[in-house]
Amino acid sequence: MKDKIITILHLYSNDMNIYGDYGNVLTLKRRLEWYGYCPEVINYNQGDKFPDKVDIIVGGGGQDSGQNKIQADLLLIGPKLKKLADNNTPMLVICGLYQLFGNFFKTADGQIIKGIGLFNIETFAKSERLIGNIITHSEDFGDIIGYENHSGQTFLGHNVAALGRVRLGAGNNTLNISEGARYKNVIGSYLHGSLLPKNPMIADFLIEKAVINKFGRFDKKIIDDKYVEFARKTAAKRPR
Amino acid sequence: MSKPLVTILGKTVKNIAKLHGGGSALPGLVVERIDPNFIKSTLANLPQGVVVISGTNGKTTTTKMVVELLEGQGLKVFTNKTGSNFTRGVAAALLGEIDIKGQLHADIAVLELDEAHAVHFVDKIPPRHCLILNVMRDQLDRFGEIDNTTSLLQQIVNATTDKVVLNREDTRIANIGKSVDDKKVSYFGLQDNLLTTFPSDDNLHADNIKIDRSIKADVILSEFSDGSASFLIDNKTISTKLKLTGIYNIFNAAAALALVRAILGKAVDQTKLINSLSKVTPAFGRGEKLIINGQTLELILVKNPSGFRLGLKSFDPSSYATMIAINDNYADGRDMSWLWDVDFSSLQKNGVSQISGVRAYDMALRLQYDDVSIKKVEPNLKKAINQFIKTDPNKPKRIYCTYTAMLAIRRKLNKITQVEAIK
Numbered sequence: 001m002k003d004k005i006i007t008i009l010h011l012y013s014n015d016m017n018i019y020g021d022y023g024n025v026l027t028l029k030r031r032l033e034w035y036g037y038c039p040e041v042i043n044y045n046q047g048d049k050f051p052d053k054v055d056i057i058v059g060g061g062g063q064d065s066g067q068n069k070i071q072a073d074l075l076l077i078g079p080k081l082k083k084l085a086d087n088n089t090p091m092l093v094i095c096g097l098y099q100l101f102g103n104f105f106k107t108a109d110g111q112i113i114k115g116i117g118l119f120n121i122e123t124f125a126k127s128e129r130l131i132g133n134i135i136t137h138s139e140d141f142g143d144i145i146g147y148e149n150h151s152g153q154t155f156l157g158h159n160v161a162a163l164g165r166v167r168l169g170a171g172n173n174t175l176n177i178s179e180g181a182r183y184k185n186v187i188g189s190y191l192h193g194s195l196l197p198k199n200p201m202i203a204d205f206l207i208e209k210a211v212i213n214k215f216g217r218f219d220k221k222i223i224d225d226k227y228v229e230f231a232r233k234t235a236a237k238r239p240r
Numbered sequence: 241m242s243k244p245l246v247t248i249l250g251k252t253v254k255n256i257a258k259l260h261g262g263g264s265a266l267p268g269l270v271v272e273r274i275d276p277n278f279i280k281s282t283l284a285n286l287p288q289g290v291v292v293i294s295g296t297n298g299k300t301t302t303t304k305m306v307v308e309l310l311e312g313q314g315l316k317v318f319t320n321k322t323g324s325n326f327t328r329g330v331a332a333a334l335l336g337e338i339d340i341k342g343q344l345h346a347d348i349a350v351l352e353l354d355e356a357h358a359v360h361f362v363d364k365i366p367p368r369h370c371l372i373l374n375v376m377r378d379q380l381d382r383f384g385e386i387d388n389t390t391s392l393l394q395q396i397v398n399a400t401t402d403k404v405v406l407n408r409e410d411t412r413i414a415n416i417g418k419s420v421d422d423k424k425v426s427y428f429g430l431q432d433n434l435l436t437t438f439p440s441d442d443n444l445h446a447d448n449i450k451i452d453r454s455i456k457a458d459v460i461l462s463e464f465s466d467g468s469a470s471f472l473i474d475n476k477t478i479s480t481k482l483k484l485t486g487i488y489n490i491f492n493a494a495a496a497l498a499l500v501r502a503i504l505g506k507a508v509d510q511t512k513l514i515n516s517l518s519k520v521t522p523a524f525g526r527g528e529k530l531i532i533n534g535q536t537l538e539l540i541l542v543k544n545p546s547g548f549r550l551g552l553k554s555f556d557p558s559s560y561a562t563m564i565a566i567n568d569n570y571a572d573g574r575d576m577s578w579l580w581d582v583d584f585s586s587l588q589k590n591g592v593s594q595i596s597g598v599r600a601y602d603m604a605l606r607l608q609y610d611d612v613s614i615k616k617v618e619p620n621l622k623k624a625i626n627q628f629i630k631t632d633p634n635k636p637k638r639i640y641c642t643y644t645a646m647l648a649i650r651r652k653l654n655k656i657t658q659v660e661a662i663k
């Protein structure tokens with residue numbers, strides 16, 4: 001089994017995990033096991049040594065206070081994260097870390113919180129909080145189903161691809177129908193719920209990229225996804 | 241409209257609502273509309289004032305404890321025991337207790353209030369004492385962030401005139417204490433070795449727990465086992481038997497003791513206090529036991545990750561048939577993310593017999609990822625309850641359920657057996 005290790009890095013597991021983001025890590029871990037790989041999860045928190053080798057990176061949402069705690073450290077490891085992204089390492093960042101993977105977050109009192117600029121996106125604090133069930137659609141992944149809860153509104157720069165187009169809910173902002181962003185194998189999104197358990201096609205995308213990066217090929221097996229089909233159907237019918 | 245008139249009208253609506261099996265808050269709403277000062281004018285003259293209990297988890301059972309502890313000290317206590325913890329719920333409860341002239345015959349009012357409603361309430365009626373239990377990720381679809389909820393609790397503390405009782409082990413709550421005059425605040429806490437059993441929200445996913453012991457607590461839970469607990473009060477260890485189940489209730493017993501000590505000061509009769517505590521039983525839906533076909537059935541309300549975690553830790557699943565019912569109505573919280581912050585691996589060995597509720601399949605999916613086996617998934621609660629009772633006739637049963645699922649389950653069970661009526 002040792003030759004089948006896939007290392008998942010959970011970014012800021014202590015301070016950025018507010019809306020069940022642990023579910024994303026668990027989903028990757030279990031599905032890797034079900035596919036016959038040996039997942040290893042490293043929790044990375046501010047001040048820790050950044051590991052030499054990682055195969056998938058996952059990061060979640062935080063409260064404003066959590067974001068303040070990790071921002072300086074994130075800027076320090078930013079160049080490493082960008083290099084990994086350019087080398088096709090798959091990553092998933094939700095809500096707070098999605099915002100800080102962008103150029104900046106401008107707070108309500110006009111303060112600029114610098115991000116690492118991995119995504120060419122900009123986020124502005126608004127008074128209205130966008131909360132509720134959300135469904136988006138993506139060419140690659142089909143319908144993406146989740147829940148959003150954010151007051152920052154994000155705008156994509158030129159040539160930045162969205163993750164999906166909003167069918168129900170708000171998404172990146174209240175002015176257009178984009179939701180999330182993509183850069184190479186990096187996915188940013190406002191969706192929790194948690195995102196990956198209810199959207200296994202995105203989990204499998206991240207897994208496949210990581211496995212191919214490391215071993216050159218990925219042998220996909222059939223996984224019993226009967227509960228997720230029903231869970232998605234129910235979620236799609238629920239009010240905003 | 242004069243007060244007696246409002247009173248008569250309100251009482252009439254209450255009786256009509258009762259006949260129709262209606263909700264507990266409606267008559268309160270009616271009275272509130274007609275006379276916005278109804279609660280204030282009724283509570284204003286109580287000799288020992290108003291006590292507010294708030295926080296994320298354990299409000300209902302803690303309020304029940306505090307009421308029974310104060311009654312044990314000889315006080316006549318008014319409370320909103322319906323669990324309807326909004327302002328109109330308080331008004332509804334008042335209608336049941338006041339005489340026809342609108343007079344409330346009580347020494348003190350002990351009120352459980354939801355965080356957001358508490359802010360409006362204390363704005364009109366400043367409490368003399370308050371107890372803040374904890375602040376956990378819960379109903380984030382209503383409150384946005386935990387820090388927002390904390391600021392609501394801060395406002396309750398600011399409005400309190402005499403004494404504030406806070407949880408020393410919850411960083412956010414203990415921080416509120418820093419803004420209050422030392423003489424005005426007292427704490428309840430845990431012995432160091434129990435900290436991992438009751439993690440605060442910050443420590444939900446933390447590898448190690450930071451301990452700050454610069455604050456002295458008035459009552460410390462030092463030890464507990466099934467059916468008993470020891471508290472450290474005035475440097476003395478006091479042990480007692482308990483009828484409360486659920487370890488979360490036992491930590492809150494320390495909170496209730498600290499609050500009553502703050503209210504009564506030197507007048508407190510310590511022996512009677514502990515004696516009253518040993519007799520307190522859980523509030524409805526908080527570990528209460530029913531009998532169905534000769535087997536016990538326990539209902540455990542779960543509404544957020546820490547509550548669910550502590551519930552799973554409190555009750556041994558072996559020899560029990562387990563059911564989980566998850567709804568996503570407004571009162572339950574619409575967002576299902578919280579299920580992913582609960583560790584279900586303690587159910588692996590015995591599995592789960594039945595899953596139900598609107599979001600039954602979200603729950604099933606969650607259990608799949610924790611390798612917990614599932615016998616049946618049936619979103620319809622009525623059908624699910626029937627199946628659950630029939631499937632394991634010779635086993636005691638336990639149902640973990642969200643708030644609206646619990647109400648539906650109680651209605652259904654009421655047709656099968658005598659379920660204690662919600663007063």
